[in-house]
Amino acid sequence: MINVTLPDGAIRQYESGVSALDIAKSISEGLARKVLAASVNGQVWDATRAITTDVTLKLLTWDDNDGKSTFWHSSAHLMAEAIEAKYPGAKFWVGPAIDKGFYYDIDLGDRKISEEDLAELEKLMNGLAKKSNPYVRKEIAKAEALAYFTEKGDEYKLDLLSNLEDGAITFYTQGDFTDLCRGPHIPNTGFIKAIKLTSIAGAYWKGDEKNKMLTRVYGVTFPNQKELDEYLLMLEEAKKRDHRKLGKELGIYTMDDDVGQGLPLWMPNGTVIIEELEKLAKETEEAAGYQRVVTPHIAKESMYLTSGHLPYYADSMFPPMEMDGEKYYLKAMNCPHHHKIFAAEPKSYRDLPYRIAEYGTCYRYEQSGELFGLMRVRCLHMNDAHIYCSKEQFFQEFKAVNDLYLKYFKIFGIDKYVMRLSLHEPSKLGQKYVNEPELWKETEEMVRKVLIETNTPFVEVADEAAFYGPKIDVQIWSAIGREFTLATNQVDFNSGRKFKLAYTTQQNDTDTPLIIHRAPLGTHERFIGFLLEHYAGKFPVWLSPQQVKVLPISDKYLEYAQQVHQTLRSNGIRASVDDRNEKIGKKIREAELSRVPYMLVVGEKEMTEGKLAVRRQGKGDIGVLPVDEFVGLVRQEIGNRKDSDG
RNA sequence: GCCGUUGUAGCUCAGUGGUAGAGCACUUCCUUGGUAAGGAAGAGGUCGUGAGUUCAAUUCUCAUCAACGGCUCCA
Numbered sequence: 001m002i003n004v005t006l007p008d009g010a011i012r013q014y015e016s017g018v019s020a021l022d023i024a025k026s027i028s029e030g031l032a033r034k035v036l037a038a039s040v041n042g043q044v045w046d047a048t049r050a051i052t053t054d055v056t057l058k059l060l061t062w063d064d065n066d067g068k069s070t071f072w073h074s075s076a077h078l079m080a081e082a083i084e085a086k087y088p089g090a091k092f093w094v095g096p097a098i099d100k101g102f103y104y105d106i107d108l109g110d111r112k113i114s115e116e117d118l119a120e121l122e123k124l125m126n127g128l129a130k131k132s133n134p135y136v137r138k139e140i141a142k143a144e145a146l147a148y149f150t151e152k153g154d155e156y157k158l159d160l161l162s163n164l165e166d167g168a169i170t171f172y173t174q175g176d177f178t179d180l181c182r183g184p185h186i187p188n189t190g191f192i193k194a195i196k197l198t199s200i201a202g203a204y205w206k207g208d209e210k211n212k213m214l215t216r217v218y219g220v221t222f223p224n225q226k227e228l229d230e231y232l233l234m235l236e237e238a239k240k241r242d243h244r245k246l247g248k249e250l251g252i253y254t255m256d257d258d259v260g261q262g263l264p265l266w267m268p269n270g271t272v273i274i275e276e277l278e279k280l281a282k283e284t285e286e287a288a289g290y291q292r293v294v295t296p297h298i299a300k301e302s303m304y305l306t307s308g309h310l311p312y313y314a315d316s317m318f319p320p321m322e323m324d325g326e327k328y329y330l331k332a333m334n335c336p337h338h339h340k341i342f343a344a345e346p347k348s349y350r351d352l353p354y355r356i357a358e359y360g361t362c363y364r365y366e367q368s369g370e371l372f373g374l375m376r377v378r379c380l381h382m383n384d385a386h387i388y389c390s391k392e393q394f395f396q397e398f399k400a401v402n403d404l405y406l407k408y409f410k411i412f413g414i415d416k417y418v419m420r421l422s423l424h425e426p427s428k429l430g431q432k433y434v435n436e437p438e439l440w441k442e443t444e445e446m447v448r449k450v451l452i453e454t455n456t457p458f459v460e461v462a463d464e465a466a467f468y469g470p471k472i473d474v475q476i477w478s479a480i481g482r483e484f485t486l487a488t489n490q491v492d493f494n495s496g497r498k499f500k501l502a503y504t505t506q507q508n509d510t511d512t513p514l515i516i517h518r519a520p521l522g523t524h525e526r527f528i529g530f531l532l533e534h535y536a537g538k539f540p541v542w543l544s545p546q547q548v549k550v551l552p553i554s555d556k557y558l559e560y561a562q563q564v565h566q567t568l569r570s571n572g573i574r575a576s577v578d579d580r581n582e583k584i585g586k587k588i589r590e591a592e593l594s595r596v597p598y599m600l601v602v603g604e605k606e607m608t609e610g611k612l613a614v615r616r617q618g619k620g621d622i623g624v625l626p627v628d629e630f631v632g633l634v635r636q637e638i639g640n641r642k643d644s645d646g
Numbered sequence: 647g648c649c650g651u652u653g654u655a656g657c658u659c660a661g662u663g664g665u666a667g668a669g670c671a672c673u674u675c676c677u678u679g680g681u682a683a684g685g686a687a688g689a690g691g692u693c694g695u696g697a698g699u700u701c702a703a704u705u706c707u708c709a710u711c712a713a714c715g716g717c718u719c720c721a
Contacts, residue, residue, distance in 0.1 A: 103716095115651070201716030202649025209718045213649050216716070244714095248657085257694080257712060313721060333721055367647055367719060368712095376720080466721055490721080517721080554678040581678080589682035603680055613681080621681060 003054040014051075021047040021187060024059050034061040036186045037070040044070060046137055046184040062223050072097035074135060074174075074185040075192055075221040076104045081177035082124035083217070087111055092179065093156045093205060093214055100231075100481070101220030105203055107156065108215050118197040118217070125195050132190030133175040137183055142166035145180060156205075194228035195221045241479035243532035244373040250537055250545070250595065252528065253374060262371040262378035264525060269545035272574065273531070274381070274524050276543050278359055280641070281383055281521060284407070288400065290355040290385055295337035297361065301327040306498055307336040308434070312467045318365045318378075330363040335492075335517060338386045339499040342513075347503040349390065352513060353397050357385035359524075374529030375484055383521035388501065388513040394491075398450045401489050401518045405474060408487075408520050412531065413643045417486065418475040419456055421448060425463035433467055439493045443514075444470045447491055466517075468494035479533040486530060490517040538617060541597045542638045548575040549596040551587040553603035560607040564600060564627060571631050573638070592617060598634065 001013045004023060014023060020038030024031045024047070035047045039058040044066045047059070060067035076095030079102075083090055087108055095104030113121075140148075142161065148171075149157040157180045161169070172181045174189055186192075197219040205211035222228045239245065247253050252270035259265060266274060282292070301320060304310040309317070309332065320327035331337065338356055347354065361381050370376050389397045409417070424433045424440050433440070447470050451458045458472070465471060471490035477483055492515040495501070502510045521527045531539070541547050548568055552561040561577045568575035578587045584601060591599045599615040605624075606612055612630050616622050625633070 112650085199715055200650060203717045204648075207718070209648065213717075215649080218716080255713090261712075309721080316720070335721085362721095364721085369647065369649095369717080370719065371713095464720095468721085471721090485720085488721085551681090553680055556678070583677090583679050583684060584681060585679085586683055587681090592682055599681085601681060605680085615681065 002051065005056040007058050016052045017050045019048045019050055020045065020057060020059060023057065031059065035059050036061055036067040036191065037184050039066060044184050048187050049137065069097035070184055071186055071191065072102040072221065075219065076102040077172065077174060077177060077179055077185065078125050078128055078189055078192060079121065079217065079219055080104050080179065081128055081175055082121050084177055085124060086121065091154045091156050101198065101218060103216050103218045105214040105216050113200050113215055113217060115200065118200070122195050122197050128175055129189045129192040129195070131175065132188045134188045135172050135174045135185035138171045138173065140169050140171050142169055145169050145171070191223055192221050193223055194225045195219065196228055196232070238479045241533045241536045243529040246532045246537040247374060252532065261368060262366060264374055264377055264379070270528065272545040273528055273543055277521060277524065277527065281359065284404065285357045285385065288404065290357040293338065293341055293356045293358050295334060295358060295360060298328045298330055299336065301329060303336050304329055307495060308467065308498055316364050318363055332362050332364045334358050334360050334362065334382060334384045335386060335495060339495055339501060342388050342501055343499060349503055349505050352503060353387050353389035353393050355385060355387045359383060372482070374525045375478060377525045381524040383519050383523065385518055387516040387518065389516070390511065391514060394446055394514050395450060397516055398447065398489070399454055401516060401520065402450060402454060402456060405487055405520045411641055411643065412534070414534065416476070419458040420464070420473045420475055421451060421458050421460045422464035422471050422473055423460060423462050424465040424470065428463065433465065434494045436493065443491045443493050447472065466490050468492045476530055484526060486522045486526065487520045488518070488522065492517055537595045539595070540643050541634065542641045544597050545574065546576060546594065546596045547573050548598040548600060548634065549591045550575060550577045550600045550602060551584060551591065552577070553584050553601065555581065557602050557607050561602050564602065564612065567627055567631065571635060573631070573634055588615065
């Protein structure tokens with residue numbers, strides 16, 4: 001007999017060789033029908049695998065993340081079975097579960113899968129699923145596994161096998177499909193009730209662009225149709241929040257073939273938002289001791305050789321233009337220009353920290369395939385600043401920047417994000433990273449200390465630092481699930497020396513300042529793209545391009561409407577009058593759709609009483625107010641940068 | 647940059663080897679209407695661009711540009 005400890009602490013005794021599924025059955029049949037896998041001593045196992053020692057056991061269902069990913073991984077095998085049936089001789093690379101669903105990378109030879117084929121594959125999969133074929137695990141000797149895939153001529157699985165130890169190799173078979181796989185899997189295919197193959201894409205073998213491109217098929221499955229329907233509905237809803245759609249509908253920005261890829265044109269409504277954000281940044285930075293600077297858009301090659309950008313990042317810069325025998329580059333970042341400002345006048349320790357900020361446009365030659373609405377562009381306004389400080393001041397300064405992020409996030413109600421401490425990869429010193437192992441260690445430790453001492457939750461990621469030092473990136477997600485870095489806070493121990501930046505210490509020595517690169521609002525482009533999705537186009541009043549719309553019931557009240565409009569404008573409120581010859585219902589509908597926060601309906605009653613019938617976007621009629629009172633209310637809401645109507 | 651899909655009116659989309667259609671938006675007129683679409687008429691496109699096949703191309707083929715879904719990349 002063995003002892004099985006369950007999550008509630010209860011210890012039950014079973015015969016050795018019992019499976020998690022048997023245990024579930026002993027608890028309840030209903031539970032047994034839901035069990036997808038089991039966590040055995042913290043490891044995810046097949047629910048059907050024999051347990052022969054004392055263990056701690058947790059039964060995993062659809063409600064557990066590990067249960068879901070097992071389900072999706074098994075779904076990938078089911079899809080592979082269907083693909084092998086339809087495309088005999090297809091070779092399979094890997095088919096993992098992902099965040100939402102699964103994919104499988106396949107070499108189809110000369111054949112192609114088209115969108116129409118997906119429906120047919122879904123049908124095949126549904127048929128195979130109904131058979132409720134068990135996923136059978138088999139431990140297999142390496143020699144035998146090698147023989148199996150050599151026979152099959154599958155170089156991909158042979159490649160996987162070459163990295164595996166004998167004794168740690170398992171095959172899984174369901175129906176006619178056998179795959180090299182460490183598992184685990186769900187008990188049988190019958191659990192998979194709803195299937196949607198979502199897309200086809202190319203994917204480099206092993207993620208290396210020098211390798212052959214395989215066909216990747218993405219899909220998602222569910223234990224019932226209802227959840228699939230809900231998922232599809234959610235995708236539809238997400239699409240409505242897509243900043244590219246909203247940006248067009250709300251007149252925020254546009255793109256034009258004649259201007260070029262990744263070069264957004266900011267329309268009047270978008271420009272209002274830019275200016276409000278800059279106002280916020282200026283106020284905040286002024287209060288935090290920053291000074292503003294302005295620098296040119298181009299600079300000579302020599303400066304980028306000094307900065308090290310050319311050897312490390314030439315690929316991301318627009319090619320140079322030649323003038324009088326000199327090469328000039330469009331700036332991809334502001335830092336070198338700012339370093340020159342630091343260097344322009346001698347500095348002493350009394351001048352530090354020296355903080356300079358600029359909202360300048362930068363130009364980056366992003367790969368064409370990577371451009372994405374406002375989120376990834378080739379012309380960007382960075383909310384950039386550089387702080388030059390001593391090592392002693394670093395902690396305080398870096399922390400102040402961190403606090404600045406949090407202050408902004410609060411203003412915008414941003415709560416879903418991840419802070420990533422991005423570290424260097426020692427094996428790439430001298431290639432991707434400046435070759436200063438000691439300084440890397442030291443500065444990484446300094447940054448980590450700030451995060452730990454301020455109790456900021458963060459994750460560490462290797463091999464994602466800037467070439468000149470470690471950084472903190474703030475990660476966010478777009479409405480359709482793509483991941484982006486919103487804000488960034490970087491340490492630079494390299495540029496100070498490269499540019500021979502120096503200050504006189506209190507002891508009358510010379511020292512090199514540490515530099516902090518920071519962009520808490522990231523870029524206008526990405527930040528506004530993010531805000532569009534975050535607010536679903538319903539900006540808080542202070543950011544709204546159009547804050548108030550006056551809607552006269554008919555022409556008879558047009559004059560009064562215009563008076564109100566004047567009053568609003570003279571109070572600094574962005575307002576307009578809908579003076580079209582339309583019914584009030586239509587004016588309201590269109591104002592609602594354009595996301596104007598306040599609508600003022602004015603007719604006979606309002607005109608005689610000098611009042612306004614106020615309507616709030618998304619909320620409807622909120623009552624009648626005297627003009628002055630309404631103006632006061634809106635001015636206050638704008639002044640406070642109130643996040644929403646709350 | 648790579649793989650795949652798409653490209654028709656300002657927007658959303660239908661359609662065809664014989665030089666194009668809907669709804670919304672737009673313009674004009676009627677209507678002066680109290681909280682999410684009042685009515686009528688009109689105007690608007692050489693079907694992304696270039697070449698080829700054909701008596702004839704928006705439709706078929708190729709190239710090219712762009713967008714989209716991924717991969718790679720991302721200071």
